[in-house]
Amino acid sequence: MTGALILRFGTSRGREIISTDGEPYLALTFILAAAWWVSLGVVGSRDTTVLGTGTEEFKRVLSASFWLFGAVAVVSYVYQLDIARGYIGLALPAGIVSLFIARWLIRLWLRTERRHGKSNSTVLLVGGVHGVEHLARALVGHPMAGYRPIATYLPGAKPGSSVDPNLALPNVGVSMASESIVAAAQHLRPDAVALSSGVPLPPKTIRELGWALAEMQIKMILAPALTDIAGPRIHTQPLAGLPLIHVSTPNLRTSQNVLKRIFDLVGAGALLLMLSPVLCVVAVLVRLDTVGPVLFRQERVGSGGKYFKMYKFRTMVVDAEERLEDLKSQSEGNGVLFKLKADPRITRSGRFLRRYSIDELPQLFNVLNGSMSLVGPRPPLRTEVEMYQSHVHRRLMVRPGLTGLWQVSGRSLLSWDETVRLDLYYVENWSLLGDVTILLRTFKAVLARHGAY
Structure with a gap:
């Protein structure tokens, strides 16, 4: 001001x-x-x-x-x-x-x-063994969210029950009575008590627990059995004292597709204009480094299972595809994707281009012709799609992206399950603001070179 x-x-x-x-x-x-x-x-x-x-x-x-x-x-x-x-x-x-x-x-x-383990909210986890274990792993795996589990309470479990010892969470009770849970909360003084999905407590007990925790200024968190669903798809409607949770269908309507397409055209066009000098310099560098074409064209699987040619600056020797079979036994990938840090097929210029993802820039032309999007799931190979389980095919509901959640979350360092989870999360929860956020995070990920090889 x-x-x-x-x-x-x-x-x-x-x-x-x-x-x-x-x-x-x-x-x-x-x-x-x-x-x-x-x-x-x-x-x-x-x-x-x-x-x-x-x-x-x-x-x-x-x-x-x-x-x-x-x-x-x-x-x-x-x-x-x-x-x-x-x-x-x-x-x-x-x-x-x-x-x-x-x-x-x-x-x-x-x-x-x-x-460093500071500025967190301590949490007492209440529920069944499997539900509490899943919630504990989620909180421990995302420390930046600010929740630190300190103990578990497993109502209805056998005495001596506990979650995975690797989580290092002591169990402080198994009684079904709200008074017992309140006593545990009074002893531990957590900032919040989280009830996991499938908690074996009747509604009356949960209500009494909520009243008691409110008097102690302790928050109560309910963790429903909804995974990989973002906030915009979740709506709460009170009905006769019951908070009904509505989960809307994935945001893939025609109007949203048109909006995303306009965003892709404007964004890709602007980036091509700004980066055209870089593209020309890189093209000359690739041409002078080794004999062969400047661009590498490879068949990938796009939206709806349609095949298309994806463009990249060539970063390998011209017979790289023929030499792949001999290197598969040395793969350091996640079982589905072939990855090799010291891949002998990569050229000198190719190592630099890959390190900063410059080799991906020609895919802006794929974005313009509609076979790809600026943001989306990773474009898979035909051989990868043939290995998909049935649910993984949902990745093909949208256009593959030049960047995506996989790009800003570790790329080659991710396991296959984590890669799939991130791609499906994107498909289920697409939003224009989310695309903008991923694009901004991409610049940071590229400069940090995290997971790029």
């Missing part, structure tokens, strides 16, 4: 305007700043459940900002206040950018803290 004030009225004439009785912009700046702070709190942008992880925090910041300035516009119109449009026009984007930078810096600090 102060920056907008200086930019808009940073002259001697501006100081006169700021100080006049009719246009007290200095006072307005403090009022707007205070109102902005309150708005951010009202929408829950500082809630510990969204702070430091995911995109929900930034969505709430945007929502609070636009609602506030929308209210300012309405009040100005109704009461005919003569507020400089330039001041408002600068304050909104400058404020949002400043907030995003501040939240990003806080997120970096939080991640450092959580990497």
